[in-house]
Amino acid sequence: MASPNISFDNIPSSIRKPGKYFEFNTRLAVRTLPGNLQKVLVLGQKLAAGSQAAMAPVDVFSDDQAATLFGKGSQLHLMVRAAIKANPYLQLTAIAIADPVGNAATGTTTLAGTASGSGVLTLWVGANRVDVAVNSGDTAASVATALAAAVTARADIPVTSVAAAGVITHTCAHKGTLGNDIKLVASSTAPGMTATVVTMSSGTLDPDYTTTLAAVAGAGHHIIVAPLSSQTQLTVLRTHLDFVSGPMEQRGAIGVFGWSGSLATGTTLTGQINSGRITGAWHRGSLRLPCEIAAAYAAVLASEEDPARPLNTLELVGMDVTGIDQRPTRTEQENALYNGLTPLEIGPGDRVQIVRAISTYTKDPQNVADVSLLDITTIRTLDYVRKACRERISLRFPREKLSERTPDKVRSELYDVLLKLEELEIIEAVEDNKNGLLVERDLQDVNRLNAKIPTDVVNGLHVFAGRIDLLL
Template sequence: MASPNVSFNTIGSGIRKPGKYFEFNTALAVRTLPGNTQKMLIIGQMLATGTATPLAAVDVFSGDQAALYFGAGSLAHLMTLAAISSNSYLSLQVIGVNDAANGGAAATGTLTLTGPATSTGVVSLWIGNTRLDVTATAGDTATVTAAALVTLIGQTPALPVTASANAGIITLTAKHKGTVGNDINLRAQSTATGATVAVVAMANGATDPDIAPALAAVFAAGHDIVVSPFSTQTALTALRTHIKSVSGPLEQRSAIGVGGWAKTLATGTTLAGQINDGAITLGWHNGSVMLPGEIAAAYAAVIASEEDPARPLNTLALEALDVTALADRPGRNEQENALYNGLTPFEIGPGDVVQIVRAITTYTVDAQGIDDVALLDLTTIRTLYYVRKACRERIALRFPRDKLSTRTGPKVRSELLDVLYKLEELEIVEEVDANKDALIVERDSQDVNRLDAAIPCDVVNGLHVFAGRIDLLL
C-alpha cells in the first residue's frame, strides 16, 4: 500500500524501523521515441560446400563470409553481395535453404563457338552481370577457345554456374536446382574474325525449395525486412503468410517483404495482383541481367538505409544493380501503369545510376476488389509500424505493473498523446491537435483488467507530385 499519488516497487508499507529509504524508479527515464534501426533477413539457396547449417540464420558482414557460409556462387552469396554493395552498413542476417530434395532439376544453357580464328580478338561471355574475356589468336580453333573459357569460369567461383566443354560447345549448368537457374542471363560476342559465338539461353530448371521452413525458423527473430529469393506466387504467398503472422496485433514484430522482378510489366503486375498485400513490395528493374533475388536484396538494403519511416525513397540509388539497355528502360506510361498496379519501378538516372521511382506495395484493391490507396506507399505501413512501436514501448515503460483504477485511463491517454506530439515533431504524423479528441482510452466492457484505446494516426505523406501553372504575361 502507498500514498494516493506515490507507489513503490521495493519499499514495503509495513516498515517500523526508523530510517530514510529510497528506491530508484526508471519507468519515467525514457521520454524520447524509440530507435528504428532496420534488421534485414535474406533467404537464399545454399550449396553443399557452405559451412552454415541450413535453416539457421547467421549474421553476415561481407561477401566473403557469405561465400564461406553458403558456398561461392550460391544464390545466398549473390544476394548478400547485392545487399552489401547497396548498403555497406546493413544489419544483415542470412538463412540458407538446400535445393529441393525431390523433383529438382538444374537449368542448363550452351555457348557454341566456331573457328578457327583468322585474326586476333576477344571472345566475351557474360554470365549475369559478370563479363569473362579470353583472347583468340589467329589459328585458334573453337576447341581451344572453349577450353580457355571453361578454365576461366572455373577460376571465377562467384559465378552461379559450372561449365564443361565438348569440342567447341560449352555447356553451362546452374549450381542450384530450381527455376532460379532459368533466370541466369547469358550473352556473348567475338571480335576475332572467323570465331563466332551462339548462345542458347538457360532453361529447364525446375522445382524451387519451399521457403516456409526458413520463415518458420526465424518466426521469433524480429526481422524488419525479409527478402524472398524467388519472385513466384508460391514464394511470395508464403512470405505474405509469414508477415501477417509476425506483424499482427498479437505478435507485433513488424516486417515488410521484398521481391524483385526483371521481366515484363504485364507479368510483373499480374504477380503483384496475386499477392496484393500492403506489406509486400516488388521492385521492377525491366531487362536486368541480374537474378530476381539479387534485385530484391539490393532494393531491400536501400529500404533499410532509411530509418525515417515516413520519408519517401524516391531517387535513392541502387548501386549494385546493372544499367539496362535503352530499349528496356520503361517510359513514363509504363511507370505510371506499374504504380497503379502494385509494381515499384526503377529507372536509370543521371550518371547511369539505377534509382527508385516511387516505392509502393503490391496492395491495390480491398477484399471486395475495390480500388484502395490506403496502403499504396511503402512509407504508410512503415509509419504505422513505427507508431505502434512507439506507443507500445511507452506504455510498457510507464505502466509495467500498474493497477487499473479510474485514474489509470487518463494517465495512459496522456502518455499516448505525448508520443503523438513527439511523432508530430519529427513529421511522422500530423494534425495531432485536430485529432486529439478522437484519442480514446477507456475500460473494456467485458474484461475488468483491460483498457482499450483508439489512437488517431494521420500519417505524413510523401511529396511525390508538384504541379505548377506558368502564366504568360506580355
C-alpha cells in the same frame, strides 16, 4: 500503499523502524521515441561447400564471410554481396536452405568457324563478364575449351561449364528454378568466329521456405528478402509477414522481391500477391538475378530509418545499367505504379535509382481499388507508431492497477507520444484529432483497457504541379 498519488515497488507500507527509505523508479526516465534501426533478413540456397548449416540464422558482415558460410557463387552469397554493396552499414542476417531435389538449369554457348584474325570472345553469365583471347587460326573447339575453363575458374559465377566440339554447356550450381533466371550473352570480335547462346532453362522445383521462416519468426527482422520471385514463394512470405506483423505478435516487417522481366508479367505477379507489406523492384532487362535486385533494394530501404520519408531517387549501388531499349518509358512507369510494381530507372551519372517505392497492395477484399497502403512508407509508419505507443505504455505501466484514474493516465501518455511523433513529421494533425483519442475500460474484461489512437500519417511529396503564366 498509503498515498493516493505515489506508489512504491520495494518499500512496504508496514515499516515501523524509523529511517529514511528511498527506491529508484526508472519508469519515467524515457521521454523520447524509440530508435528505428532496420534489421534485414535474406533467405537463399547454399552450396555443399558452405560451412554454415542450413536453417541456422547467422549475422553476416562481409562478402568473404558469406562466401565461406554459404559457398562462393551460391545464391545466398550473391544476395549478401549485393546487399552489402548497396549498404555497407547494413544489419544483415542470413539463413540458408539446401537445394531442392529438382533439376539444375542448363544453357549453351555454341561457337562456330575458324578465326581469320585476332579478337576477343566475350560471355556474360548474369552480370559476370568472361573474356577469352582469340588468335588467327583458332578453331571453335579450342576457343570453347578455353572459355569453359575460364568460366569454371570463376568460383563466384553460379554455373559450371563443359566444352565439347565447340559447344559449351553451362549448368547452374544450384538445383531448382533459380538457374532459369541466369542470363547468357555472348559476342565475338574475332573475324570468322561466331557465338550463339541458348538461354538457361529446365531448372525444376523450389525450396519450401515455410519452415525456414518459422524458425526466425521470433527474431524481429524488419525487412525480409525473398530469394525467388514467384507466386508460391511470395505467398509463403505474405503469410509469414501477416503473422509476425499482426496485433498479437507485433513485430512489424515488410518483404522485398526483385523483378527483371516484362511489365505485364510483373504486374500479374503483384496482383496475385496484393499485400501492403510486400514491395517489388522492377529493373527490366537487368543481368542481375532477381534475388540480387531484391537484396540491393532491401538494403537501400533499410538505410532510411525515418519510416515516413520517401525513398525516391535513392541509388541501388552495384546494380547494372540496362540498355536504352530496356528502360521503362514514363507511361510504363505510371502503369507499374498503378499496379503495385516499384520501377527503377537510370538516373544522372548512370545511377540505378528508385522512382517511387510502393507496395503490391492495390485492391481491398471487395476487389475495389484502394490506395490506403500505396506507398511502402505507410505501413512502415504504422509499424513505428505502434512500436512507440507500445513501448511507452510498457515503460510507464509495467505493474499498474486498473482504477477509474488509469484511463486518463494512459491517454495522457499516448497523447504525448503522438505529439512527439508529430514533431518528427511522422504523423500530423494530432491536435485536430485529439478528441478521437479514446482510452476506456472494456465492458466484458474487468482487467482490460481499450484505446483508439487516430494516426494521420505524413505523406510523401511525390508530385508537384505548377502553371506558368506567360505575361507580355
